[in-house]
Structure formats: structure tokens, C-alpha cells
Amino acid sequence: MPNKKISIEDVARRAKVSITTVSRVINNVPTVSKKNRARVEEAIAHLKFNPNVSAQRLARGYNNSIGLVMPGYPGIFYSFYAVELIRGVGHACESKRLDLVFHITNGNNPINTSNVGGIIFADVIENKKQIESAIAMGTPCLIINNKVDDLNVNYIAVDNKVGGRIAADYLFSLGHKKIATITGNLNTQAGAYRLEGFKKFLKEKGIDLPEKYLYRGDYSRRCARAAAQAFLELPEPPTAIFAASDEMALEAVTVIMEKGLRIPEDISIIGFDDNPACLFGPVALTTIKQPLFKMAEDSVHLLSALITGKSKTKKKVILTPELVVRESCGPCRS
């Protein structure tokens, strides 16, 4: 079960140098003669030597691998959100040659921080103590997509309130007054803030958001379907709908078209995310774009700087989402 054990010593013996020299070659330390370097490289190649990472980490006293902690609630993996983060963090780690240690958490299992240099928390759901304890251990932490100001921790988040606001603003500018929304999971900050920004703008314009136009969803297609059906059965159906995710918007589109209504002529619909799936289906979806992939990549770079000590101060980055106009919204006709 242990791996074959070709150690730095074997390499040193074959190259007829000290292990220090081998170590220098491994670590690209310049002060090695051309001749010795060549010999060492030959030996490494010949023996198919790979340094023992555990030994390196132990000796160095630090560890540059990155932990990614993903909340494990049902359905999260079917969200564009989760996939983009995994993809972004994964690619960034690969290109920086950092090990990515992936965890799915239920919020309770404590994380042994000793085998990662830092941790990226993808959203915060029921696992604040986890974060607190990681911070207490002195591990650099970074939270994605949640403003967590009370913990004094690094975060990169999108301004979801502004996102909700932009959606409302756009629909309003098109002349809509009867505007409904399918929210995300309101236990997530994203869900709650999008609704908040959305509602606030409407209120400023003197538009009411009655209960019947407010469907509390959870980002799932199931909810979106139920919501859309409910809206359409209303005596006064909305003329526009804001869905807190593209997935939900797409499902609403399907329901609406099943009923024989047209988009955007009869109903306008706007999503959130800028999921590539927006481009497919019967109508290209207008949406609010949030740079998930980039956030994920940036997180790795930032955390990496924190781990290596290149960056010392707490970073709090807020990105602004933007409107992407496609075909699913049109002027209000009624």
C-alpha cells in the first residue's frame, strides 16, 4: 500500500552528489553547477523520482494547498453556482500548481486545517462556526459570495442587492408594473439580498410587490415550475417575472410557453447568473450576469497571496453584477 520509495537519497546516490544538491534542483535554487544539475536531472528522470509532498510540507513548515469547502445541502451540485465555483477554483489551482482539497460539509464536521494552507468557503450556510474555528487556527480564509463583515474575514462577493435592483429597474424601464419574482433560497445571502434590492427599487417607484407576486423558491426547477403556474393562474397575472437564477427562469419560460403564451410579447422574464444555458431553449434569456468563474479564480489568487504572506491585509471585494440584454424581456403591452 505505500508507494514505491524512491527518495531524494536514491537520487543523490545515483547522481553522486549530496541530497542538498538534489533538493536544490528540485526547488530550482540557482546555485547549482550546470554539471551537477544535469546529473541530478538525469537521475530524477531515470528513477522516476517524485518528491514526497508530505515530507516537503513538514520540513517547510507550511503547505500551499487550498481547501474548498462547499455546503452540502441537497441540490447544490445542480446549481450553476456550485459548478462554476468548482470549475474556477479547480482551473486556478491547476494553473498555479496548487493542490485543491475538496470538502462537502454539513456544517458540523470540523475541518482539520493542518493539511491546507488556506480555505475557500463557497457560501456560508449553517457553517459559521467552522469558519470561525478555521480563522482561530490561524488559517487564511476566504469566503465567496457572502459579505460576512462580523467575522473580519476575507471575502469576494457580488453585490446581490444591486443585482436585484438592476432587474427591477430594467423591467420598470420597459413599462412593467405588474412584476412578480421567484426568489432563491432565502436562507442564502444571495437569495435574500436579490429580493431585498428588487423590492426596494419597486417601492421607491411606488410599486407594490404583493404576496401573490412573491414566490419563495429555492433555486430549483421544481419551485420555478410551481411559481410560474401559480402566477399564470392569477386573475391578474404579472406581465414580467424576475427569477433569482437562470435555471428557474428557464423553467418558467417552459411553463409559460406550454400555456401557449409568448415571450416576451405576453410576459417578460429576466434571470440571474448568465448561465450559458441562457442561450439555448426557445428564447435567449435576458439576465443579470455575475462573474462566478472569475470570482473563483480570483479567490485562489488572493488566498494564495495570503498563504504565502504576500498579502497581509483583509480583503473585502464586492463585484457589481451587470445586465445582459437578450430576447426574453420586452415592453409592457397591457
Added chain:
Amino acid sequence: MPNKKISIEDVARRAKVSITTVSRVINNVPTVSKKNRARVEEAIAHLKFNPNVSAQRLARGYNNSIGLVMPGYPGIFYSFYAVELIRGVGHACESKRLDLVFHITNGNNPINTSNVGGIIFADVIENKKQIESAIAMGTPCLIINNKVDDLNVNYIAVDNKVGGRIAADYLFSLGHKKIATITGNLNTQAGAYRLEGFKKFLKEKGIDLPEKYLYRGDYSRRCARAAAQAFLELPEPPTAIFAASDEMALEAVTVIMEKGLRIPEDISIIGFDDNPACLFGPVALTTIKQPLFKMAEDSVHLLSALITGKSKTKKKVILTPELVVRESCGPCRS
């Protein structure tokens, strides 16, 4: 940048025992007196001690973490396939308290096997040498969803030929003769085998699969859309379509309904995967189910047994996919 350093020694000091005893407590070695165990546990809790994983691994000479290597071609993360594997492997590792080291590979970057106990390769695309070299290093390897008999390596795969066959059989049993298919990426074994099984069955029944009914896709919605459009424009459109993934099937459904045709009355369609998304949309999708999540979980268990030496022999597991009948296929009417 290094973590705070509370070591086993600090714990020993506080508990007034030797570090050996502390080690025993950490590792649940039974031969520790109740009294000492309690003292050590108190000290561990008080000091918030976490064993240094790198030191443990170095001392033990092995490492029970699991590497998951995912091919990095564009679009893979938008597949149900990839997500299910990540989810399944992730959950299994979490429940076995194994570290999961996640890699996205382009096939070239060699993998340093020294920091994982074993590796799961999620499919094999252009990275056979990687696998070979991991095997050569003595690292237990397991391949998901590819029969790779020439490498004498462990695998868990679904029988894709049978899957394709089941699809053809079902459509044929419904009376269809004009059957088209949208294939997956034919560079993947899954894509190629599904087509092969599908074609073979048809041939056995004396049914031809003309070029016009064969669209070489890549699992993307884009392809599916193009394929469906092409089929519908044919002078003699097919009465049934087999799509090599549910995603593609779903997109085809959308296209077909956009044209005003009904499913399954005008065209039957069957997918592959049993993606939960099958249940949504205008018509519940009939599909071929493959147990991706379970395969992923099983992979972890199997690999773990291989790593710890509990299992010695090569395992080659072939799972059979099964038909899931829902609403998208009906009898041939023409």
C-alpha cells in the same frame, strides 16, 4: 503563513504524559488508561490541537487521501456526468473522512502521486500516459466509465453498448423504423459505445441507420439543437430520436416543440443518464439510467480498500444501465 503550531508535544506537556501516549489517544489505540486518556483529551480540547497531517503521513509511510482526476476539455463541467462524479466521490470521501484532492487535467501535466494514496480517473481522454505513469509509480488507480482492459487497471464502468442497444430495442418495440440518433462525443468511450450498441441492434433488425439520421454530437446543447433542426428539415424526418445524453434530449425536445410538433405523438425521444432534469420541462423524458452517483461512491470504497491493502486483486466492474420509461416515447404512428 505557517499555521499556529500546537504540536503533540504541547499536548503531552499539558497532560503530563509522553507524546507516545498522546499519539495513542489520537489514533484510538485501546491500551491507554482511562485516566490518561481523559487528561490527554482535555489537553487536546483545551489547546485546540489538530494533528499535523503531513507529519502523520510521513511517519506512517502512507496516505489515505484520494485523487480525482477530471479531464479538462471545455464543457465537461456542464455535463451531468462530471457533476455526478464529483458529487458522488465528494460525499463518499466525506463520509469516510478521506481527503479528496481534485485535479483538472489537460492530459499532459504529470501527477505527483506522492500526496495521494490512490487516484480515480474520471473517464480517459487523451491522458492514458498519465494513468500508465501513476500505475508505474505503484499508486492504486481506478478508472470510472471506461473499460481499459489493456492497462490491467481497476475500473467501474457502465455497459454503454448495452445502453445503446436498450434504447434501440425500446424504440423498435414501439414500432419505429425511422430512428435517428444524436451521438455523444465519439472520442469518449461512452459516446462511441452507445452508438455502437444502438447501431448493432438496428442492423440485427434489418434497419438501416443512414447518415442523415446520424448526427455526431458532443453532449452539448448546441449540437443537439443543430441536430434536431437538421432532422426536422429532412424530407423524411425520423419518428424517433435517441440522444446520447439527457441534456441533448432535452434540447431536442425544445426544438421539436418550437416547431409545433408534439412529443411523443409526432416524435418519440429517448435520452441517456437519468438526469433529474428529465422530470421537468414540458414532457417527462424517457431515458436510459446509468448509476453515476453510485459508481462514484463505489469507486471510493473500492479504491480505499486497494489503498489500505484490504483488496489486492484487480477489480473490473461493469454495471448495466436500465430503461426508465416516462412520457417522451410513444408508438409509431406513421
Added chain:
DNA sequence: CTGAAAGCGCTAACAA
């Protein structure tokens, strides 16, 4: 049931 001591494979002063 307990502890002393010898490494695990590597890095990083320090000396040469």
C-alpha cells in the same frame, strides 16, 4: 499500560 528513541523524506541554516 507507558515512554525513550529511532526514523519517515525533506528543507534550511551553517560551514566549508
Added chain:
DNA sequence: TTGTTAGCGCTTTCAG
């Protein structure tokens, strides 16, 4: 430019 040596924090014989 090189090599010697002392650890990094833990596990694991081996005595006691």
C-alpha cells in the same frame, strides 16, 4: 558552489 547536520511533528518498535 557544495555538503553536513539539525530538525519539521508524528508513528512505531522495543523495553520496561
